[in-house]
Structure formats: C-alpha cells, structure tokens
Amino acid sequence: MRTRAVCLCGVAALTAGLVTAVPSAAGAGETAVPHTAKSRTTQPLTTRPLTWRKCPTQAYPKLECATLKVPLDHDHRHGRQIALALSRVPHTARTYQGPLLVNPGGPGGSGLTLAGFVAKSLPKKVAARYDVVGFDPRGVGRSEPALTCRPGHAAPVRPASVPKTPALERANLTRARAFATACAKKYADLLPFIDTVSAAKDLDAIRTALGARKINYFGYSYGTYLGAVYAKLYPDRVRRMALDSVVDPTKVWYEANLAQDFAFDARHKAFLAWVARHHTTYKLGRDPARVEAKWYAMHAALARKPAGREVGSAELEDTYLSGGYFNGYWPVLAKAFAAYVNRKDPDPLVDAYEDLGAVDAAGENGYSVYSAVQCRDAGWPRDWSRWRHDHDRVHAKAPFLTWNNAWYNAPCAFWPTKPLSPPEVTNRSVPPVLLLQATDDAATPYEGAATLHRKLRGSSLVVELGGGNHGVTLSGNACLDRHLAAYLTNGKVPHSGGEVDAVCRALPDPKPGRATARGAASPGGELHGIIGFRG
Secondary structure, eight states: OOOOOOOOTTHHHHHHTOOEEOBOOOOTTOOBOOOOTTOTTSOOOBBOOOOOEEOOOSSOTTOEEEEEEEESSTTSTTSOEEEEEEEEEOOOSSSOOOEEEEEOOTTTOOOHHHHHHHHHHSOHHHHTTSEEEEEEOTTSTTSBSOOOOSTTTTOSSOOOSSOOSHHHHHHHHHHHHHHHHHHHHHHTTTGGGOSHHHHHHHHHHHHHHTTOSSEEEEEETHHHHHHHHHHHHOGGGEEEEEEESOOOTTSTTHHHHHHHHHHHHHHHHHHHHHHHHTHHHHOSOSOHHHHHHHHHHHHHHHHHSOBTTTBOHHHHHHHHHHHHHOGGGHHHHHHHHHHHHHHOOOHHHHHHIIIIIOOOHHHHHHHHHHHHHHHHHSOOOOOHHHHHHHHHHHHHHOTTTHHHHHHHHGGGGGOSSOOOOOOOOOBSSSOOEEEEEETTOSSSOHHHHHHHHHHBTTOEEEEEETOOOSOOTTTTOHHHHHHHHHHHHHOOOOOOSSSOSEEEEOOOOOOTTOOOTTOTTSTTHHHHHHHOSOO
C-alpha cells in the first residue's frame, strides 16, 4: 500500500498523446453514467467517445493515450471538471471481451504504463481479446490537477524515526503537521474529493466513456481495495475482476498500517537470514541474529553520521523497505550492507538509497495523493498520545519499520478534511472474483485476502505458498499466471470449498549478485519497477 512512484520512461510520449473528451449534451451514440445511490436525482453525465492518439514508449510501443473529463464532485456532475489521463493497448482478436482496466496500487500510483506491461505480459491470445486500459487516478501523474503538497518533504537527512528523545518527536511532528498544512493551503478545494469512493466513481465514468456495459478489472495492492469498492457500488457493471495482493477492507487505514509493521519486520528478518545463508558472498556471519545485530549497528551509526551526508537512519529504513516488497532487491541491498560494515565503504549504500529510497517528483506527487486518500477515506486518531502508545507497543516487537511508518502516515493526525466512513464491501451480487496472494506478503498481509475472500460470495483465493513479494502475478510464477490467464479467458475460478482454493509454490529466493538496483535481472523486476513500493 505504500507504493513508491517511479519515473516512467517515455512519459513525454505518453503526455503528447493525451487528448480530451469533454462533457456534452446527450446525443446519438452517447451513453450516460448511471446514477449511484447518493445521486439518483441528479442528471446523468454524458461524454463524447474518447479520441485516442498513439503515445508509444520504447518498452510499450502499442500504447495509445486519451484524456477524460469527470466531475470533481460526482454528486454535482455538471460542476467543476477534472481530467483523467488514460492509456490503452487495443484488442486485436476477433473475439473481443471488452476493456480490462488495470491499476498498480498506491494510492497515488500511476497506471499509464501498466497497461502496456499487462498487455505484453499476458499470453498473447488472452491480451488480444481485451482493450487493456490504464489510467492515472484523480490527482496523480498526468491527470489534472496533480497534487504535490510540499516539495522536498522527504529530502535527506530527516530526523531519526524512533523518537528516543522529546526533541526527535517534536521534529517529526513538526514535519507531519507542516505537510498537512501545506496540503490544506494548496488544495483546500480538492482534498474533500480525493478519496477511494470518488476514484471508484471515476472508474465508472471511464466505463461509460469506453462505451462498455461492464468492465473487467485487474488491480494490485491498493488497487484491490479500489476494485472491491467499485464492485460494491456497481456490482452489475463488473464482468471479471482479478485482485493481486489484497488490502484488508476491515482495517482501513490506521489498523492496516500497524499490521504492516509486524509483517515488514518479519520480512526484514527473512532478508537478514538470506544474507546469513550467503555468508561466503557477503562475509556478515552465518547466524541470522548476528547479521541482524550488525544491521542495527549500521542503523545506529548512520543516525550519528549519515553516509555521504545523505543516508541517515531514516533514509536507511526507506532503502531497505524496498526489500520488504520485492526480494529481487536483496542482492543489491546485501552488497551495500556488506560494503559499509566490512570495508567502511558508504558509496554502495548511497547508490542504493538514490536508486531505491530517494523520492523524486513523481514520488512527491504519489505521496501527496497517498496522504489525501488515506486521510480522507477513514478516521485516524487525533490524539497523538494514542499514536505514541500504539507505536511504542508495536516497536517493542517489530522495530524495523514501525516508527518510520508512523511518520509516513502522521499527517493524517492533522488532516484538514473530515474523514469519511469506509464502505462495507461485503458483496453477494458481484460475479466470481479471483484473489491472488502471497502468504508472507508484508505490505498487504495474508489475513486481508482471507477476509475479502469471505466477503465476496463466489470468490476464489489462489495462494503463493511461502511467497513474500507484493505483487505476484505476471512476475515469473507460471502457476499463478496460469490461473490469471484462465480466468481472463473463460471467467472460471478454482473452488475447493475451503479458505484456499488453489496453491502455487513460491519462486526461489534470488541468488547473490543476480540483480541490479531495480531488480531487472530477477523475475518480477519489470512489474516492481512499475508498481514500486512507496507513494
């Protein structure tokens, strides 16, 4: 859920292809956005058919782009309009199964190149039957307006995450409050409408603009929650829905982040145990406990003296968080760890931070939307003593990320807009939904998939046993990909009658030295370069 937006190759080409479909009067060949329960008395919004232009990138040469205008407030459909950037790879087969909308998660993730990736990665016979459609959700990327609340908010070196002194706690609280204040000053008119329910209604506006009676949907991470909310609002407009790495809809969002803290700590320990197994390469010890002690000694040293005046203890946490999302990053993280400890060489650590932990302009936009959505979607404690008590309790058992995650979300304690009530997504009307989940996923722990499975009647849960990556399909596991391809082909899902309907074995962990900083040499590297790991 904390997805890191990354710079996307060819974004200029994508932008050049964006053209706008504007609201118009009803006419021949036009379709109306159906009313929701809250807006049955309003007039339907009509749109002209989208005009698509070629916007190829080197990686995805078949991409086309368009822009769709939608209401800022879906309860006032003829009021202020905002623009959504769309992309697609059109179908080529005679048998057309409709649009397949794809979302990489976040909230705050750009989905424009995801359409190209999904179309390229699915079996050709499957992809050829769909228009694979990506989009930048409201506030994100090439959609307009795009949010960037406080440029430089994550610039190094930040205060240490763990508030061991009152001064450190005050410094981090000041940063969090400043971010919330900056968002309020710049986007007071937008923030009440940057939320998951509004984004789900945007999905239905996209459906209408595509001229489709129903949509197919494939979402990763936060995209699974967006899909579940859409299915709750519009169950009769869902044809097929596949959800990979599933958000627990009962823990939106404060409790979900606390659950992440335990899971990321376990995943970090798995990384350290992997380093210990490869002692002959990294020379950090064969005992995972001793390797862990060396990592925390490095953490303490960087709090005192940041590497390259750039990587303090908070930035170290940011960098090694990437390994909690995708084990393809483990070799480069281990190399940097070993260089710092064994040779007192900070350069590989600085390089790893710049590649994996540093926040660029896309990341600043992603974090702004992440905060706007999560702080608006649901209530957060406003009493800081509650945060301190909860995070001290969790930190005692799971020290790796707990306080870093707390400060990442702390603007919600000061957010200017009143929170909404999350929708109850229990659904007995939607067609069978395919859920795909790794058992050891840290960002969206397994329990969330089991919960949503129970809430969606007729759904199917396919599990990657022993897998710890976040985002597991189209990333090298042929078993999982077969289930996804079969579902998109004929709509059929496996059913066992139990909690788990099918099991796939996880891929082996990477070998030392087999990956670049972006994990490109590992299965799943391309996917994780798109879905990222932080907003």
